[in-house]
Amino acid sequence: MVRNRKLAKAISDVGWGMFTNFLDYKLKEKGGLLLEIDRFFPSSKTCSNCLYQMTEMPLDVREWTCPSCGEHHDRDENAAKNIRAEGIRKLSVLGTRTAASGGDVRPKSGRKSVMMQSPIESKNLREARSPHVPCG
Numbered sequence: 001m002v003r004n005r006k007l008a009k010a011i012s013d014v015g016w017g018m019f020t021n022f023l024d025y026k027l028k029e030k031g032g033l034l035l036e037i038d039r040f041f042p043s044s045k046t047c048s049n050c051l052y053q054m055t056e057m058p059l060d061v062r063e064w065t066c067p068s069c070g071e072h073h074d075r076d077e078n079a080a081k082n083i084r085a086e087g088i089r090k091l092s093v094l095g096t097r098t099a100a101s102g103g104d105v106r107p108k109s110g111r112k113s114v115m116m117q118s119p120i121e122s123k124n125l126r127e128a129r130s131p132h133v134p135c136g
Contacts, residue, residue, distance in 0.1 A: 035091065037087065041086060045057040046082050048073070049066065057075075
């Protein structure tokens with residue numbers, strides 16, 4: 001990109017800032033909300049099952065087993081679960097209802113979705129498949 005690393009980082013930061021501003025604008029336009037999680041939130045090294053937090057986890061560790069509950073984690077999938085849970089927690093603190101916690105979602109306009117199953121059947125099927133307690 002640019003040979004000067006400090007300048008390249010500054011350009012990258014501006015690009016990310018513009019992206020988040022655009023995303024926030026579009027979400028507000030549709031009645032949504034952009035939540036940002038703290039960049040130092042320990043999403044990779046916290047067990048999504050029992051919330052045990054590892055003291056250290058080098059970046060080369062891609063899979064790990066929780067010493068507290070024995071759950072085996074893929075680093076990225078575990079981080080995604082923790083980030084989702086943190087977002088839902090922040091929304092509940094704000095008092096905002098979210099589709100991620102099982103709220104009803106209806107499109108305001110545009111293409112209508114065709115549902116192949118009733119929501120109750122798919123919810124029961126999802127609960128039967130999921131070995132974990134739902135968060136939120």
